[in-house]
Amino acid sequence: MFEKILVANRGEIALRILRACRTLGIEAVVAYSEADRESLPVQLADEAICIGPADARRSYLSAPAVISAAVVTGCEAIHPGYGFLSEDDAFAEVVRAHDLTFIGPPAAVLERFASKEGTRRLLAAHGLPTIPGSGMLRDDLHALEEAERIGYPVLIKPSAGGGGKGMRMVRSPRELESAIRVCRSEAKAAFGDDSLYLERWLEDNRHVEVQVAVDRYGRGVHLGERDCSVQRRHQKILEEAPTPALSETAREDLAQRAIRAVVAAGYENVGTLEFLVDASGDAYFIEINCRIQVEHPVTEVLTGIDLVATQIRIAAGEPLGFSQADVTLRGHAIEFRINAEDPDHEFRPSAGVVERYLVPGGPGVRMDSHLYAGYEVPPFYDSLLGKLIVWGPDREAAIARARCALDELLVDGVVTNIPIHQALLASEPFLAGRMTTSLLDRVGSAAFLAAAARA
Amino acid sequence: MSDTMPEPRHDARPSHRSTASGVAPTGATAAPVGPVPAGRVEHARTDDARAGDHAAIDRLVSELLPAWIARLAASGRGAIEVREDSWTVRLRRPAGGATGPADGRRSTDRPSRQQPGHEGHGHGPTALERHRSARSAAAGTHSSNGSGAPAAMAVGPRPVAAGGPADRRGRTDPHRAVATSPAVGVFHARGDVRRGARVRSGDPIGAIDMLGIPQEVVAPADGVVADILVEPGETVEYGQDLVAIELMTQTGAAGGTA
Structure with a gap:
């Protein structure tokens, strides 16, 4: 096991990794940008080291700065969290070249799964159904031809990265031509790679993902699925498990197929396979996320397994230590992403000083957040302020607890999206378990908020 | 809307615009509060325009900020405003003189x-x-x-003499400017840079070894080396104070005291 780890991320996930290190008896060094000097993970860290200015390209995205920080502080491994360098196989390779361990899949595995398009072909060969799509787009003309072949509407997707950046749904050749330019520049800015591909757009689909953990010795388990169908412009805002979309047998079947396919394809460490589930309940594999995900606590509260600790242990070469039979999923969990966004003004990001911060409590309530009263939310990074995770013995109980918890949660001084969560908990489609990925955008957040205000 | 969601006290836009306060090197005696693109309309801006702004801010910070900080330090005033192309940069001295509660937590x-x-x-x-x-x-x-x-x-405490009150004085002293680290790595001073040595703004005075690649440290202003704040071979983080420069003033007083 490692003695000392560099945490190369910020915000709530830096804090989450720090906590996992503490429980494993590992010393954690938090690498931070100048904008995060006052942040909670920096204050609570065993050690902290400033690696660059606020601009992420010169700090959290700078491989030399991150690796140099690990070397000079005597760390043996780097935990990249999510986003930033977490799925960059070139970074993982440079980390390895400096005799450090990248906490995540080894560079060779990351490289194998780096291209979403290549991964779809690889996992299709191992038995997972995929959505009709294009290969990597060469140019605009190629894109138009491929879109014609697949049939509109199509989704433009960047081959690298995730989180909805560089993604657009288009319904016509004209929309395609203008959107593809925006997607290119977004993908370039976010991931340094502007290669795109197309996928058939499934109307009214649900987003269901399977969490897996595979050790170095090819022993793997699935940890159930999560439903991330509540999205706004391809950004997940609420996740829950089990999915209300599938029967218990269908869920078990999907998870079994997912774990068999990734083990056969040589995956290693924790990861998530994302599927779109259409109205008839058919699931199509879309991509794999080779990192810890924002919504991992949903699985943690259902299984009692610490996913970040598992990730670190696997990277250190330890065997998984438990089998599929040891994994039991208990009850129902919902995660609410608390973002610094103004739901009344098209979710415009907000920044400022958190004047008061009160965390909800009670049975089954967990808050993962780097906030504290007096903290200044910097405007440079994503708007995630924290995650409220609520567990109940069943969905109804979880929803009831979630209502109380959201009412108690107080973030004063920064505008947050808490009202949209309260509105969701009052909306018929959510309560009936019928949310689809496009519903919020189609109905409009304003309509959700207005309906909740009437209720 | 419930009382858990009060109206914002900080409008998102001004907050956004104050971004540069976090961009200031930590060793600065001042923090810039917002390069403001003069007369631009926020909501109608394209991604290209934003990217352009980011590039412009990067350029302002990397090329001109040290000089402005030196100018503010030399002016003895609480704040100065500098115009550069379509940008206005306001630098102000941190309240109370120190650089903030983060000071010294490295x-x-x-x-x-x-x-x-x-x-x-x-x-x-x-x-x-x-x-x-x-x-x-x-x-x-x-x-x-x-x-x-x-x-x-060696990763250890900074020498008390350099990191203590003397250092604090250096930060607020209008007659001093401090060269800060451009990278996280290992500091090496140039052999001829010793206490009392004269330097000109932009002169290389040392380097940070970042994974074997030297990152140059340059003098932030004309003056005389007053203090080398870290030992050669010591680990430094980004923005850490490295070398204090006693500024050359118009009267030449600083040069005389070195």
């Missing part, structure tokens, strides 16, 4: 978690303050060494 002077004061931290600012002061109290006795690091890269 990797290099942090106690390890075995130090007293680590246990039993609570939440909220009061607990954090306690936490913090317990740590700084313990800092003086700390001497952990990075386990895998060569001896030359």
Whole structure:
């Protein structure tokens, strides 16, 4: 096991990794940008080291700065969290070249799964159904031809990265031509790679993902699925498990197929396979996320397994230590992403000083957040302020607890999206378990908020 | 809307615009509060325009900020405003003189978690303050060494003489400018840069070894080397104070005292 780890991320996930290190008896060094000097993970860290200015390209995205920080502080491994360098196989390779361990899949595995398009072909060969799509787009003309072949509407997707950046749904050749330019520049800015591909757009689909953990010795388990169908412009805002979309047998079947396919394809460490589930309940594999995900606590509260600790242990070469039979999923969990966004003004990001911060409590309530009263939310990074995770013995109980918890949660001084969560908990489609990925955008957040205000 | 969602007290746009306060090198005697693109309309801007702004801010910060900080330091005033192309940059001296509560909390002077004061931290600012002061109290006795690091890269407390009150004075002294580290790595001073040596703004005065690649440290202003704040071979973080320069003033007084 490692003695000392560099945490190369910020915000709530830096804090989450720090906590996992503490429980494993590992010393954690938090690498931070100048904008995060006052942040909670920096204050609570065993050690902290400033690696660059606020601009992420010169700090959290700078491989030399991150690796140099690990070397000079005597760390043996780097935990990249999510986003930033977490799925960059070139970074993982440079980390390895400096005799450090990248906490995540080894560079060779990351490289194998780096291209979403290549991964779809690889996992299709191992038995997972995929959505009709294009290969990597060469140019605009190629894109138009491929879109014609697949049939509109199509989704433009960047081959690298995730989180909805560089993604657009288009319904016509004209929309395609203008959107593809925006997607290119977004993908370039976010991931340094502007290669795109197309996928058939499934109307009214649900987003269901399977969490897996595979050790170095090819022993793997699935940890159930999560439903991330509540999205706004391809950004997940609420996740829950089990999915209300599938029967218990269908869920078990999907998870079994997912774990068999990734083990056969040589995956290693924790990861998530994302599927779109259409109205008839058919699931199509879309991509794999080779990192810890924002919504991992949903699985943690259902299984009692610490996913970040598992990730670190696997990277250190330890065997998984438990089998599929040891994994039991208990009850129902919902995660609410608390973002610094103004739901009344098209979710415009907000920044400022958190004047008061009160965390909800009670049975089954967990808050993962780097906030504290007096903290200044910097405007440079994503708007995630924290995650409220609520567990109940069943969905109804979880929803009831979630209502109380959201009412108690107080973030004063920064505008947050808490009202949209309260509105969701009052909306018929959510309560009936019928949310689809496009519903919020189609109905409009304003309509959700207005309906909740009437209720 | 419930009372859990009060109206914002900070409009998102001005907050956004104050971004540059976080861009200031930590060793600066001033923080810029917002390069404001004159007469631009925020909501109608394209991604290209934003990218352009980011590039412009990067350029302003990397090329001109040290000089402005030196100018502010030399002016003896609380704040100055500089116009550059379509940008206005306002620099102000931090309240109370110090650079803020973060001052002095660096990797290099942090106690390890075995130090007293680590246990039993609570939440909220009061607990954090306690936490913090317990740590700084313990800092003086700390001497952990990075386990895998060569001896030359010793990670330990900064010398009290350099990191203590004298350093603080340097930060607020209008007659001083401080060269800060451009990278995280290992500091090497140039052989001819010693106390009393004359330097001109932009002169290379040392380098940070970042994974074997030297990152040049340059003098932020014309003057005389007053203090070299870190030992050669010492680990430094980004923005850390390295070399204090006594500024050349128009009367030439600073040069005379060195």
